[in-house]
Amino acid sequence: MADNADQSETELTRSKSVDEKVAELELKTRAVHDAEPLTKILVLYTGGTIGMVTKNGVYEPEPDCMVQKLRALPIFHDAEYGDAHFCPETEANHLALPLLKSKLKTDGQPSPNGLTKEEFRVLFTVEEFEPLLDSSNMNMQDWATIASRIQDNYDQFDGFVVLHGTDTMAYTASALSFMCEHLGKPIILTGSQIPIYEVRSDGRDNFLSSLIIAGNYCIPEVLVCFNEKVFRGNRTIKNDATSFSAFKSPNMAPIVTLEIDISVDWAGVFRSGTTEKFRVATNFCPNVGLLRIFPGITAQTVRAFMQPPMQGVVLQTYGAGNAPDNRQDLLQLFREATNWGIIIINITQCTHGRVSTSYATGKALRETGVIPGGDMTPEAALAKLGYILGKDSWSLDKKRKMMSRNLRGEMTTSIQEEISIMDHELIESVARTLSLSSKDEIVKLRDALYPNLMCAAACTGDVQALEKLRQTGGNISAANQDGRTALHVACRGGHFSTVQYLLHHGASVHIKDYHGDTPLIDAISGKHMAIIKLLVQTGAVIPLKPEKMAVELCSAASQNDVDTIRAWHEAGADLNVCDYNYRAALHVAVCTYNTDVVQYLLDNGANTDIQDIFGNTPMSHAEKLCYHDILKMMGQESAVNHIE
Ligand code: ASN
Secondary structure, three states: OOOHHHHHHHHHHHHHHHHHHHHHHHHHHHHHHHOEEEEEEEEEEEOHHHEEEEEEEEEEEOOHHHHHHHOOOOOOOOOHHHHHHHOOOOOOOOOEEEOOOOOOOOOOOOOOOOOOOOEEEEEEEEEEEEEEEEEOOOHHHHHHHHHHHHHHHHHHOOOOEEEEOOHHHHHHHHHOOOOOOEOOOOOOEEEOOOOOOOOOOOOHHHHHHHHHHHHOOOOOOOOEEOOEEEEHHHHHHHHEOOOOOOOOOOOOOOOOOOOOOOOOOOOOOOOOOOOOEEEEEOOOOEEEEEEEEOOOOOOOHHHHHOOOOOOEEEEEEOOOOOOOOOOOOHHHHHHHHHOOOEEEEEEEOOOOOOOOOOOOHHHHOOOOOOOOOOOOOOOHHHHHHHHOOOOOOOHHHHHHHHHHOOOOOOOOOOOOOOOHHHHHHHHHHHHOOOOOOOOHHHHHHHHHHHHHHHHHHHOOOOHHHHHHHOOOOOOOOOOOOOOHHHHHHHHHOHHHHHHHHHHHOOOOOOOOOOOOOOHHHHHOOOOOHHHHHHHHHOOOOOOOOOOHHHHHHHHHHOOHHHHHHHHHHOOOOOOOOOOOOOOOHHHHHHHHOOOHHHHHHHHHHOOOOOOOOOOOOOHHHOOOOOOHHHHOOOOOOHHHHHHH
């Protein structure tokens, strides 16, 4: 009786675990075969009016409310998709935007999912901060928290949206733009003037536009999206407390405008152009300040402002950067402060324009050691100072030099020359043949031809041709009709120096072609190890789900293709990932008696005891098949003796 009870319990346990496995298997299989292309966005909800409610007659942030409310809004969440794909217990904060019906114009730039715009699906996960803050209550530590959350989730998401109050959004955007080094994905800050829960609200459009842009356009910058415009974050100022058009970018045109068409100024996109991985610098120096001079300001006031622990001052001067040159007391003070090691950066009090030394008054200031800050906004200048002064390993001299450099597109270093697209003979002759004459027509022609010309040049590793195309206005990350960029093509062809050139000019390692493949997949297919290393060093990660990666590894294992497995491994693949039958590459290599692969896998940490759906492990396969040499490789001398 007891035996029977034990037996039936064992059966129950076994059948339950088989059921569980089958259920998991179904999920995995669905994951492998789920062909719908998607992009994933992490939404960091920090607070702000967008999520506030009225309490005692004033707006206050309301915790644990946003996700629930968004879920009930069909423009933010496709409930049918959500019910089919998200687990209600563990994925309650996962939402799926409905598919866009209207065609988005991409200007030759692929979406991260690489598909035509009608087919994409943007999934987003909302992470709510605790406590939610009115942005007037935010400080530098909050900037570091946002940056760190982005860093922690960087590889798992295609882009980031930060829901934030408008009052200090320009400061946070500026700070994040510096803290996020070697950024390769979009980070978009947005918020609203009226809470999203109210009938009339700008929050819904701002949030939706941010998700659409972050999910479809690989703009590797910190941006602010407001009122149908997307600005470079460190160029923004909040200029209106009552209008929906709360932000202005006085010295730079918006990067994206959302009208019936979405237009992106790809030539204006700032790209880091390095081969280093994304990282964040959270050590921000708090000893910085903004000093706005005014007629009659006393030397005592300025001296008091410059006292320790002050390390960096943004000096807001008149017009084109002028300060009184008849005030020797002030000029002497600036000279002294510079000698004490304080960095002083000069920007204009005017909303629009830049500092220059066209006036004697501006020149006098320059001669005291004050650094000209070009056309930086006060927010950007302050954030840049805090970031640079936080670099403890840099000398004072280096910090001063970096202050006058354009680091993230925050200042215009030289008046950009009009690029003559007619400089390219091919464009010129095609334009003539087609009788095109207006600038718009020629720009359209260029945008249609250049991605293909770039890919053709990359295919043969012709760096000179790429440089010529770039100089005549070509977008280095533009994609052809298949969603492929010059970097995809150069990686496939194994042209190492072309890949280096492209990366140094800002080509993105994250762009997916229409098959969902990034340049890293091309490099793996071509088994170009040096290129794989370079891409990984630049922050590329394998864009496949583990199950799909396992299929690739198992397939290579079945063909004794050690080089392909090595290429996947170099690219960061876990050699123990399992396919839809829970089989890892080692299962397949053992069964097919591909001993070279078995040896490689064992040398690189493959497990011999992973159970597939039938309970078989690589070792049990070797035992059943009496593969003595494989068992020996696995260190199973005793098992070999036992079989013998
Ligand atoms: N006081 C609010 C904030 O900055 C203003 C807003 O979001 N519109 O959090």
